[in-house]
Amino acid sequence: MGKIAGFLEFERQEETYQSPKERIKNYKEFTIPLKPSKLQDQGARCMDCGVPFCHSGCPLGNYIPDFNDKVYHGKWEEAAAILHSTNNFPEFTGRLCPAPCEEACVLGIHEDPVTIENIEKNIVETAFAKAWITPKPPQVRTNKTVAVIGSGPAGLATAQQLNKAGHLVTVFERDKKVGGLLRYGIPDFKLEKHIIDRRIKILEEEGIVFKTNIHVGIDVHADQLKEDFDAIVLCCGATIRREIPIPGADLKGVYQAMDFLKQNNQRVDGLTDFKVPVHAKGKHVIVIGGGDTGSDCIGTSNRHGATSVVNFEILDKPSVGRPAHQPWPYWPMRLRTTSSHQEGVTRFFSISTKEFIGDKNGHVVALKTVDVEWIFKEGERPVLKEIPNTEKQWDCDLALLALGFTGAEKTVAEQFGLEMDFRTNIKATTKDYATNVSGVFAAGDMRRGQSLIVWAISEGRQAAHHVDAFLMGSSHLPLKDAQDLPRI
Numbered sequence: 001m002g003k004i005a006g007f008l009e010f011e012r013q014e015e016t017y018q019s020p021k022e023r024i025k026n027y028k029e030f031t032i033p034l035k036p037s038k039l040q041d042q043g044a045r046c047m048d049c050g051v052p053f054c055h056s057g058c059p060l061g062n063y064i065p066d067f068n069d070k071v072y073h074g075k076w077e078e079a080a081a082i083l084h085s086t087n088n089f090p091e092f093t094g095r096l097c098p099a100p101c102e103e104a105c106v107l108g109i110h111e112d113p114v115t116i117e118n119i120e121k122n123i124v125e126t127a128f129a130k131a132w133i134t135p136k137p138p139q140v141r142t143n144k145t146v147a148v149i150g151s152g153p154a155g156l157a158t159a160q161q162l163n164k165a166g167h168l169v170t171v172f173e174r175d176k177k178v179g180g181l182l183r184y185g186i187p188d189f190k191l192e193k194h195i196i197d198r199r200i201k202i203l204e205e206e207g208i209v210f211k212t213n214i215h216v217g218i219d220v221h222a223d224q225l226k227e228d229f230d231a232i233v234l235c236c237g238a239t240i241r242r243e244i245p246i247p248g249a250d251l252k253g254v255y256q257a258m259d260f261l262k263q264n265n266q267r268v269d270g271l272t273d274f275k276v277p278v279h280a281k282g283k284h285v286i287v288i289g290g291g292d293t294g295s296d297c298i299g300t301s302n303r304h305g306a307t308s309v310v311n312f313e314i315l316d317k318p319s320v321g322r323p324a325h326q327p328w329p330y331w332p333m334r335l336r337t338t339s340s341h342q343e344g345v346t347r348f349f350s351i352s353t354k355e356f357i358g359d360k361n362g363h364v365v366a367l368k369t370v371d372v373e374w375i376f377k378e379g380e381r382p383v384l385k386e387i388p389n390t391e392k393q394w395d396c397d398l399a400l401l402a403l404g405f406t407g408a409e410k411t412v413a414e415q416f417g418l419e420m421d422f423r424t425n426i427k428a429t430t431k432d433y434a435t436n437v438s439g440v441f442a443a444g445d446m447r448r449g450q451s452l453i454v455w456a457i458s459e460g461r462q463a464a465h466h467v468d469a470f471l472m473g474s475s476h477l478p479l480k481d482a483q484d485l486p487r488i
Contacts, residue, residue, distance in 0.1 A: 006044030012112035020343040024302045027188040027268045039122050042115045043071035049106045053329040057104025059458040062086045080127035088157045094121025095191050097454045104329035135205035138166040144471045147229040149216045152180025153453050154444025155235035157460025159208050161477055165468045169208050174215035184262040187296050222415035231439050231467050238445040242403035248356025253364035257293050257402035264300050280304035284395045287311045289402030297400045299340030309345045317349035367396045405450040425449050433463040441467055
């Protein structure tokens with residue numbers, strides 16, 4: 001344990017931000033780091049509980065009390081080794097994870113939880129700054145070949161783990177650059193892309209081959225991959241966007257959020273030639289959907305110079321504190337105000353969009369809504385009911401649909417002859433991540449549905465173990481959850 005009763009001596013202290021007025025001038029990250037001494041104080045708050053529930057809160061099973069203790073004692077290199085033993089890419093999770101570990105922190109029962117996510121980010125950033133993170137190619141090659149389809153966090157984790165086992169790994173990516181939604185879905189102000197590039201450089205030096213601009217199922221057939229590789233892991237994500245089936249949904253100016261965000265990431269990367277530019281400057285923007293993607297649209301619209309930004313959420317407004325039916329250590333569905341919300345937005349809950357209204361040129365100029373209420377009955381699914389006489393019309397030049405994803409694209413599944421579940425995810429159980437086709441595995445959002453980056457990395461690690469066992473008969477790659485592993 002770090003400092004006995006450190007949680008009584010030090011209060012939770014988080015990174016501060018540049019002011020909204022300053023940070024919306026560009027797309028760079030805007031957090032102001034704590035001094036190392038202050039981070040050590042935050043590590044001292046960890047109680048090293050007899051039963052560290054933060055482990056169960058983290059899908060990766062990170063050894064959180066262990067690296068907190070090392071940070072408190074100023075042993076940053078040892079902390080980095082502990083962190084990387086369970087997490088391939090803490091520079092991603094330390095920026096983007098909603099930190100279920102903190103919601104499960106025992107200290108959080110009555111006090112503010114430990115700043116686990118920020119400590120994690122600073123560990124890995126210190127490790128990069130000190131050049132402790134270096135390529136570690138395997139000493140022995142098995143000459144077994146594996147194709148990983150998709151270069152998001154699940155694909156990258158799968159690739160690195162299988163490469164560690166000595167297999168020859170090739171990652172196929174249909175976009176111009178590697179990273180999946182990390183590169184083309186997450187705004188640069190949350191994750192600058194040089195953070196991805198420096199990790200990809202290490203993976204390449206470890207021996208992983210990346211092939212971009214190759215859309216599996218279109219540019220290369222599944223049969224060719226099965227002929228060329230000993231095993232295939234599908235990590236293509238859940239990329240089918242949920243539609244909104246109402247009048248006017250096909251009007252110009254109504255776009256899927258991910259199309260808007262991807263184009264802006266490409267714009268920040270230097271691309272300017274867009275067939276249909278989507279930009280919020282001078283427009284009344286309405287973002288439909290109150291999750292993280294909706295928040296990203298809000299932050300991006302403000303940086304574009306939108307005239308106004310409004311956010312609709314069909315669900316009821318969550319409580320600020322924990323709901324009674326989601327006690328510690330469960331993840332609570334409570335009201336969350338992001339940095340993008342702080343930059344300027346008007347939020348509405350319990351509201352449903354009924355119609356998009358267009359002008360004579362077929363461009364959206366307004367939309368109609370109605371207030372709704374949810375009827376809950378024990379043992380039954382909630383029922384959505386419109387409230388009479390609550391219809392309203394809103395000015396709108398740009399509507400962004402941040403409604404989530406419904407499953408995986410079918411092209412790859414059809415070519416490989418794979419079974420899909422009722423949610424249109426690839427059917428592969430956590431028992432071995434194997435599909436109904438021998439030698440073909442699935443991991444990440446493509447297998448479990450839309451989820452968190454930390455879950456994608458966990459899925460990739462788990463799948464890699466089973467692929468290695470398939471190829472070699474057994475595997476030494478880690479598999480078990482943290483509570484089943486010895487403490488470091």
